[in-house]
Amino acid sequence: MSKKSILKGNYTVANPVRVTKDEETTLTEKMQTAAARALGGSACYIKKANPVWRPPKKEKQDGE
Amino acid sequence: MENNLGKQIAQFVSKLTADKVTAVGLRNAKLNRPHYRKTIDDLLIPKHGPDSAAIVVVGGPSLHRKHTAARIAQTNFTGDIITADGSFGYCLRHGVIPQYMVCLDPNPYRIVRWFGDPDLASRPPDDYFRRQDFDPKYWEDEMRYNQELTELVNQHGSKIKAILCTSVDPTVTKRCVESGMDIYWWNQFYDDPDDPTQTVTRELVGLTGGIPCMNTGGNVGTAAYIFSWAVLGHRQVALAGFDLGYAPGTPFLNTQYFYELRDLFGERVAEAYIEIQNPYLNETWYTDPTYYWFREIILELAKQAPCTTYNCTEGGTLFGANINFISLSEFLNKFGQNGG
Numbered sequence: 167m168s169k170k171s172i173l174k175g176n177y178t179v180a181n182p183v184r185v186t187k188d189e190e191t192t193l194t195e196k197m198q199t200a201a202a203r204a205l206g207g208s209a210c211y212i213k214k215a216n217p218v219w220r221p222p223k224k225e226k227q228d229g230e
Numbered sequence: 231m232e233n234n235l236g237k238q239i240a241q242f243v244s245k246l247t248a249d250k251v252t253a254v255g256l257r258n259a260k261l262n263r264p265h266y267r268k269t270i271d272d273l274l275i276p277k278h279g280p281d282s283a284a285i286v287v288v289g290g291p292s293l294h295r296k297h298t299a300a301r302i303a304q305t306n307f308t309g310d311i312i313t314a315d316g317s318f319g320y321c322l323r324h325g326v327i328p329q330y331m332v333c334l335d336p337n338p339y340r341i342v343r344w345f346g347d348p349d350l351a352s353r354p355p356d357d358y359f360r361r362q363d364f365d366p367k368y369w370e371d372e373m374r375y376n377q378e379l380t381e382l383v384n385q386h387g388s389k390i391k392a393i394l395c396t397s398v399d400p401t402v403t404k405r406c407v408e409s410g411m412d413i414y415w416w417n418q419f420y421d422d423p424d425d426p427t428q429t430v431t432r433e434l435v436g437l438t439g440g441i442p443c444m445n446t447g448g449n450v451g452t453a454a455y456i457f458s459w460a461v462l463g464h465r466q467v468a469l470a471g472f473d474l475g476y477a478p479g480t481p482f483l484n485t486q487y488f489y490e491l492r493d494l495f496g497e498r499v500a501e502a503y504i505e506i507q508n509p510y511l512n513e514t515w516y517t518d519p520t521y522y523w524f525r526e527i528i529l530e531l532a533k534q535a536p537c538t539t540y541n542c543t544e545g546g547t548l549f550g551a552n553i554n555f556i557s558l559s560e561f562l563n564k565f566g567q568n569g570g
Contacts, residue, residue, distance in 0.1 A: 205239070205490055205520055206247030206450035208335035209255075211398065211527055212419040212431075215534075217445040217460040219423055220271070221435045 234493075236504035239519035240526070247448060252420050252430065254336040257398035259417070259438055262396055262403050268367040269441045270393065270416045270461050277463075283309035283565035284464040287328070287540070288318035288451035290473030291363035292479075292545035298470045298558060299324035305562045309466075312393075312458050315344040315402075316472055319379045320365060322386055330462075332400055332412070332454040334395035334418060334446060341398065345405040346380025360482055363476070387411045393457060395446075396438055417443045418453075449526045454529065459537040467537045468561045473546030474525045475517035476507065487518050506547040510555045515547050522547075529553065 285302065292298065302311070303325040311328040313321050318331045335341045335532035339353050347353065350373065360369050368375055387409025394406065394418050406413055417435060421428035423443065431443060444460065446453040451472060457466045482488050482499065491502045505516045517525065525548055532539045541548050542558040549555045 205494075206243060206250035207488055207524065208247075208337070208450060208519055209251060209418045209446035209448055209453065210248050210420050211244060211446060211448040212422050213530075214269075214419065214422070214424075214445055217417070217456050217531075217534075219431075219443040221423070221432070221440055221442075222328070 231417075234376050234504060235498070235501040236517075236519050236522065239502060240504075243523040244448075244518055248420065251336055251397065255395075255418065255420065256430075256434060256437075258336050258399055259267065259396035259434055261395075261400045261414075262398070263403055263438065265403055265407065265413060266396075266415055266439055266441065268412075268414050270414050270444065270457075271442055273391070273461065275412055275462055278454055278465065280465050281565060282464050282519070283307075283466040283468070283561075284312060284458045284462060285468045285470055285561075286312045286314075286316040286451070286454045286458050286472075287307065287317045287321055287326070288454065288471040289320065289364060290471040290475075290543060290546060291477055292473050292543045293317055293320060293471035294319055294363075294365040295477070296544045296558070297324075298542075298544075299326045301558055302326050302470075302562070307562060307566050309565065310458070310462060310464065312454045312462075313456050315341055316355050316364070319346075319382065322382045325366075327386055327389055330391050330454075330457070332393040332450055332451055333398050333406075334450050334456055336397045338399045340402065342401040342405055344379075345383045345402065346376055346378075347401070348380065348405075349401075350376045361488075362486060363480060384409045393454075395444075395453070395559070396434070396441060415441050417441050418446050419443050438549040447524065449524050449533060452524060452531070455539075456531065456535075459535050465537045466540070466565045467535075468540045468542045468558070468565075469548070470542050470558060472528075472541060472543045472548050474521045474528075475547035477516045477545060478513055478515060479519070480516075485518055487520055491518065508545075508547060508549060510549060511545065513545075515545070536560050 299321045312330040313328040315333040322327055326362050337532045340358055390411045392406045392411040394413055395413055396415055417438060420430040423431040445456055476485050492499045495502050503516050503518055504522050505514050507514045529550045540554045540556050540561050542561045
């Protein structure tokens with residue numbers, strides 16, 4: 167689809183952004199400081215072989 | 231390194247999510263403690279056969295564009311129906327009463343809206359629902375819809391098992407309790423409890439009295455998908471409303487993270503979106519970095535899952551190995567009578 171922006175301004179979407187090492191650092195900092203509150207999902211994702219985890223019995227008793 | 235800005239951002243989303251949700255999720259887990267009576271381990275689940283079917287319904291734009299709920303209601307589907315919070319009211323309105331409703335987002339104002347917010351009039355202004363492609367006609371009059379939704383949820387609540395993550399805001403817990411839902415709790419992972427150097431999740435499990443953890447995939451829809459096979463044990467699982475993106479022609483303003491992306495990238499905001507050509511539809515949809523991250527995770531999970539996964543959304547960006555992209559009608563014809 168055409169990426170015609172609803173915003174004013176000139177940019178060319180068809181040309182991918184060229185990222186140098188310095189720009190990458192800038193992007194990282196920007197994302198971590200400004201976007202953390204907004205762009206993340208609604209929950210964490212941790213890679214696990216088994217998607218359900220139960221505490222070992224002793225730990226469960228400690229928590230009760 | 232990806233040279234598309236949107237895909238570059240997507241690589242950061244996992245960490246951003248942890249930064250965003252951990253503190254509030256743990257806070258809510260403490261506040262919800264008075265309600266911890268049953269967990270997902272207390273669900274009475276029959277032993278399923280290899281063809282036992284479930285449909286996981288979430289709130290992507292194809293849900294209303296393809297009239298998914300009404301089509302399910304017409305077929306007398308006998309398997310389990312699992313909704314996410316955002317598609318729950320939509321299903322009820324179209325005569326689909328799900329067995330399970332999954333909720334996990336810690337947001338203090340928005341999530342309770344899916345159940346009818348008794349305090350809506352006093353909430354800060356928020357165009358989140360009106361702006362997006364959530365059955366838009368229905369959201370035009372938000373106050374009236376809120377009242378109707380409140381009554382509908384109160385009417386059907388006692389038939390629903392609410393599968394609540396301990397991270398949900400107490401306003402959500404309160405609405406689930408008030409409407410008579412039967413609540414089963416679970417914890418999300420904030421880190422790896424099997425790693426001795428990581429302690430957050432293990433401490434959370436202790437704090438909540440041993441409530442088991444379930445992976446989420448970063449959002450409630452993927453958590454509902456995981457729940458369908460990892461907890462309920464279904465082996466034929468259909469996904470509906472899993473667009474994980476936006477239909478061709480959708481204005482950027484109507485995308486979930488538009489304001490945030492605009493604030494970050496200004497006039498280059500369009501570059502943060504990612505186009506995906508769907509070969510099954512022969513259409514080019516687009517997505518944003520967050521949904522792109524969700525998409526990558528589901529593709530990874532589908533390989534791991536012991537079920538066969540069917541994407542019956544009939545739209546969107548989710549296709550790939552281990553995902554059978556078929557119509558909802560085909561799934562219902564094949565597995566519609568393969569209940570429990």
